[in-house]
Amino acid sequence: MDLQLAGRKALVTGGTKGIGRAIVEALVGEGVAVAFCARTEADVKEAEQTLRGRGAEVSGTVLDVADGAALTNWVGTAAGQLGGIDIAVANVSALAAAPGEENWRASFEVDVLHAVRLVEAALPHLERSDAASIVTISSVSGREIDFAAGPYGTMKGALVHYTHGLAVQLAPKGIRANSVSPGNVYFDGGFWQSVEQNNPELYEHALGLNPTGRMGDPEETAYAVVMLASPRARRISGTNLVVDGALTRGVQL
Numbered sequence: 001m002d003l004q005l006a007g008r009k010a011l012v013t014g015g016t017k018g019i020g021r022a023i024v025e026a027l028v029g030e031g032v033a034v035a036f037c038a039r040t041e042a043d044v045k046e047a048e049q050t051l052r053g054r055g056a057e058v059s060g061t062v063l064d065v066a067d068g069a070a071l072t073n074w075v076g077t078a079a080g081q082l083g084g085i086d087i088a089v090a091n092v093s094a095l096a097a098a099p100g101e102e103n104w105r106a107s108f109e110v111d112v113l114h115a116v117r118l119v120e121a122a123l124p125h126l127e128r129s130d131a132a133s134i135v136t137i138s139s140v141s142g143r144e145i146d147f148a149a150g151p152y153g154t155m156k157g158a159l160v161h162y163t164h165g166l167a168v169q170l171a172p173k174g175i176r177a178n179s180v181s182p183g184n185v186y187f188d189g190g191f192w193q194s195v196e197q198n199n200p201e202l203y204e205h206a207l208g209l210n211p212t213g214r215m216g217d218p219e220e221t222a223y224a225v226v227m228l229a230s231p232r233a234r235r236i237s238g239t240n241l242v243v244d245g246a247l248t249r250g251v252q253l
Contacts (some may be wrong), residue, residue: 001232001233002076003030003226003227003230003231004026004131004230004231004232005030005031005226005229005230005231006030006032006230007031007033007088008031008033008084008087008131009032009033009034009035009079009080009082009083009084009085009086009244010027010032010033010034010035010087010088010089010229011033011034011035011075011085011089011118011122012024012027012035012036012037012091013036013037013038013039013063013065013086013089013090013091013092013114013118014036014037014065014091014092014093015034015036015037015038015047015048015060015091016023016038016040016043016044016046016060017038017043017093017129017187017189017190018090018185018187018218019091019137019182019191019218019221019222020036020038020069020089020091021047021088021218022217022218022219022221022222023091023221023222023225023226024047024051024058024159025222026219026222026223026226027087027226027229028051028054028056028057028058028164028167030071030230032057032087033057033058033082034057034058034059035058035059035060035061035074035078035081036058036059036061036064036222037060037061037062037065037074038060038062038207039062039064039210039243040062041062042063044060044061044062045060045170047060047246048060048189049213055147055202057248059078059081061074061077061078065110065114065118066106066109066110066113066114066251067116068113068117070119070244071114071117071121072117072120072132074222074237075118075121075122075125076121079122079125083120084125084128084129084174084240084248085122085125085126085129086126086129086131086132087132087134087135087229088119088122088126088133088134088135089134089135089136089137089229090114090118090119090134090135090136090137091117091157091224092110092150093110093111093137093139093152093156094106094107094109094110094111094116095151095152095154095191096149096151096214097108097141097147097148097150097151097153098108098150099151100105101152102145103150104150104151105151107151107154107155108151108155109151110153111155111156111159112151112159112162113159113164114157115136115159115162116162119134119166119177121145122134123172123175127173127175127176129175130174131231131234132173132174132175132176133175133176133177133178133228133229133230133233134163134166134175134176134177134178135169135177135179135180135225135228135229136160136163136177136178136179136180137179137182137221138156138157138159138163138179138180138181138240138248139153139159139181139182140181140182140183140242140244140248141153141156142154142155142157142158142159142160142181143155143157143160143181143240143242143248143250143252144249144250146208147202148180155159155180155224156181159179159210160179160181160240161236163178163179163238163240164177164179164238164240167237167238168238171237173235175238176228176233176234176236177237177238178228178236178237178238178239178240178241179239179240179241179245180210180221180225180241180243180246181240181241181243182216182239182243183210183242183243183244183245183247183248184206184207184215184216184217184244184247185215185216185217185218185221186214186215186216186217187217187218192206192215197208198214202227207220209212211246211247212243212245212246212247214245216243216244216245220243223241224241224243229242240252
């Protein structure tokens with residue numbers, strides 16, 4: 001099926017590793033021009049060079065999304081380079097699950113406020129698109145109480161609420177907004193690999209909760225994001241798409 005994404009322009013935060021990298025690769029695979037950002041210069045250069053070597057139209061920028069002014073400037077610069085914005089994906093997370101005021105602040109600044117700033121900066125450009133889409137990356141920890149029920153889960157829940165509000169507020173302008181909530185996602189250098197190496201008891205417990213017998217991979221979440229970003233999903237707005245292999249038990253009504 002043609003997802004009607006060829007020629008579209010997208011922004012992705014945190015586009016060098018894990019879910020973010022998979023989102024960038026999936027979008028460029030559909031013919032989308034993508035501007036992405038991440039904090040580590042070496043990772044940005046590697047991702048940009050690798051993807052350009054495959055013929056992708058990508059542009060990477062070194063950026064800490066907690067820096068509001070820098071994030072806003074990046075959106076404006078990227079929009080100019082791309083010639084507009086059709087899709088904005090707020091992917092970055094502080095992954096601050098432990099208690100403590102520092103983690104609450106980091107979760108708010110990175111998981112929530114960066115999404116707000118990204119959307120506000122991108123809105124003037126999205127309003128000029130004929131198929132504008134916003135996708136935020138939340139988590140199953142935002143809809144159920146689990147080991148990350150502190151700052152991480154709370155802010156991920158807030159992100160779903162924020163995104164649904166955007167869907168209602170922006171519907172008259174033809175701009176859609178949806179969130180995607182992955183379950184456990186395993187990849188090299190990722191959170192769950194670190195847990196596997198440093199806290200095997202927690203890893204085995206988490207793995208055992210997955211009915212499929214495995215954790216997810218980044219590409220599975222990326223598919224959900226790309227599908228929601230597609231103009232073919234023009235009637236889907238305000239949803240929280242759970243991508244967890246039946247991990248969560250709560251019924252989403």
